[in-house]
Amino acid sequence: MIHARGLARTFDTKRGREKVAVKAVAGVDIDVAEGEIVGFLGPNGAGKTTTLRMLTTLLTPTAGTATVAGYDLAKDPVHVRRSIGYVSQSGSTAREARAGEEIVDHGLLYGISAKQAEARGRELFDQLDLAGMWSRQPKTMSGGQRRRLDIAMGLVHDPRLVFLDEPTTGLDPQARANLWTHISDLRTKRGSTVFLTTHYLDEADALCDRILVIDHGVIVASDTPDALKRQVAGDLIELVLADPAHVSLAAEQLSNLVRAGAADVAGSLVSMRVPRAGIELPGLLRSLDAAGVSLASIEVRRPTLDDVFLTMTGRSLREEAGRS
Amino acid sequence: MRFLTETFIIFRRQMRLNLRNPAWVIIGLAQPVLYLCLFGPLLEPLAAQIGTTNAYTFFVPGLLLQLGLFGALFAGFGLVAEWREGVVEAERVTPASRTALLLGRVLRDTVLLAAQGVVLIALGFAFGLRGDIGGMVLGLVLTMLVGGACSAASNALALTTKSEDVLAPVLNSISLPVLLLSGILLPISVKTGAPQWLETVSDFIPTKYIVNAIRDTFTGDYATVTTMWGIVWTIALVVAGLWVGTRTFRKENA
Numbered sequence: 355m356i357h358a359r360g361l362a363r364t365f366d367t368k369r370g371r372e373k374v375a376v377k378a379v380a381g382v383d384i385d386v387a388e389g390e391i392v393g394f395l396g397p398n399g400a401g402k403t404t405t406l407r408m409l410t411t412l413l414t415p416t417a418g419t420a421t422v423a424g425y426d427l428a429k430d431p432v433h434v435r436r437s438i439g440y441v442s443q444s445g446s447t448a449r450e451a452r453a454g455e456e457i458v459d460h461g462l463l464y465g466i467s468a469k470q471a472e473a474r475g476r477e478l479f480d481q482l483d484l485a486g487m488w489s490r491q492p493k494t495m496s497g498g499q500r501r502r503l504d505i506a507m508g509l510v511h512d513p514r515l516v517f518l519d520e521p522t523t524g525l526d527p528q529a530r531a532n533l534w535t536h537i538s539d540l541r542t543k544r545g546s547t548v549f550l551t552t553h554y555l556d557e558a559d560a561l562c563d564r565i566l567v568i569d570h571g572v573i574v575a576s577d578t579p580d581a582l583k584r585q586v587a588g589d590l591i592e593l594v595l596a597d598p599a600h601v602s603l604a605a606e607q608l609s610n611l612v613r614a615g616a617a618d619v620a621g622s623l624v625s626m627r628v629p630r631a632g633i634e635l636p637g638l639l640r641s642l643d644a645a646g647v648s649l650a651s652i653e654v655r656r657p658t659l660d661d662v663f664l665t666m667t668g669r670s671l672r673e674e675a676g677r678s
Numbered sequence: 679m680r681f682l683t684e685t686f687i688i689f690r691r692q693m694r695l696n697l698r699n700p701a702w703v704i705i706g707l708a709q710p711v712l713y714l715c716l717f718g719p720l721l722e723p724l725a726a727q728i729g730t731t732n733a734y735t736f737f738v739p740g741l742l743l744q745l746g747l748f749g750a751l752f753a754g755f756g757l758v759a760e761w762r763e764g765v766v767e768a769e770r771v772t773p774a775s776r777t778a779l780l781l782g783r784v785l786r787d788t789v790l791l792a793a794q795g796v797v798l799i800a801l802g803f804a805f806g807l808r809g810d811i812g813g814m815v816l817g818l819v820l821t822m823l824v825g826g827a828c829s830a831a832s833n834a835l836a837l838t839t840k841s842e843d844v845l846a847p848v849l850n851s852i853s854l855p856v857l858l859l860s861g862i863l864l865p866i867s868v869k870t871g872a873p874q875w876l877e878t879v880s881d882f883i884p885t886k887y888i889v890n891a892i893r894d895t896f897t898g899d900y901a902t903v904t905t906m907w908g909i910v911w912t913i914a915l916v917v918a919g920l921w922v923g924t925r926t927f928r929k930e931n932a
Contacts, residue, residue, distance in 0.1 A: 410771055412767065412771060433773075435771060435773040438771075440768075440771040442767050442768065443764075444764035444767065445763050445764035445765075445768075446763075446764045446767075447764075447768075448760065448763055450695055450698065450699055451694075455691070455694065459687055459690075459691045460768065460772065462683075462687045463684060463687055463688075463773075463774040464772055464773065504764075
């Protein structure tokens, strides 16, 4: 559905008096098959939106080629636009307009008849839990409703490929969970291919078959969420000791679990990654007991995509997201 | 054909939004109406000095052009707001012609301007404006064309800068000198006592020729050199405005 090779975008900006070329996207290869839900994960400013704007014909790449929904991005942008739906971060409707009118007008711009556009719009309103909102003004809707209206706008012409830019940013947890259901419905009920950007790890984990991790305009990883998590090399066992004096003793026992393993010690916290914590725990507890080490607590952490991101880039995604 | 349909879809949507909340259309009309009511009477005793028999036949054409210039030049602010709401991007991701996205909006400004112009002329009649009706229609058409040109240029500037903070100073620094140097309030002519340097400077302002042409048409004098120059400059502005506008809207990454 999407095949991009070396897609890049450079912006000219001024730093003082000097003109500087900033590489927002430094050449990415993207392959998305029909029916996939692919997540594009990265911190703010990594190049997610720029890539998305290139793939949706809104921004001309400075280098590289791509076919989107079977059409060449550079040679046939009009056919690309016809085949894709794009739900941007910034919304798609006027605050003062009526929701239904916006949907119909949007459909008309795709060349659908007014009657068809209205029928399609009402059907989408039903599917997206917007029934009864047809003559409401977007300014009177909640954030979640507005986002679903944006999705309906992007689907009015029945696109085979849907782009969602940060679909749940700024929504409360309930509205997010609700939107996730609607996004996975795009594939199960309509057979659409979905390409979404996000900086939420749980979102990518919950929704996507495959994840592309982008950082500083380069794709640093591309795999299924599980495979990515496996790359982090196992679960983290954290021991908090009742008596800090036993730290070296506990570290020794923990290190024995893995050949050539070395536990990290920080205060009364001793931790180490092991391939599968579940198998190791019973033996570990017995040997700690035998060595006379008493524990205040024990915790096992499964790797998260945050750990993946940290391993790939040396930075935590949460810090990045929190900073901006 | 498709292009005209798309232009009409955009135009109809814009009109619907404007008519539902006509505050700006009324506010836009308030300024020239205030000039007409509060400044017009001061011109009446000066009619002979200005070189006219009816002060309002002189003054209303100026106000008409002021309406066209100010109203349409500030159309860009609306586009910045639309861009912020994501509407512009949503429209640009459809297969619709980019030129249609611009022309639908320019058409909206032209039609609103026509409505405002009719109200202004009607009010002028109440104050004592008399003249040639056919000429007034022609004058109104010229105003609409100038408005269309300004609207296209303003929308282009808005799409390029995407910021009210840039738009406001740029438009203000253009519109006020243009307005004053067009001789909208008083004629800028050595014959009526203007200093030579001021007349020379005003000779470089295209809208001065357009105001003078509209004044001629209002009195029923179509076949004058003044009218011809006014029409020539109007067409030149329309061509320039639409050229800049379509170029900006067609740019892939605007």
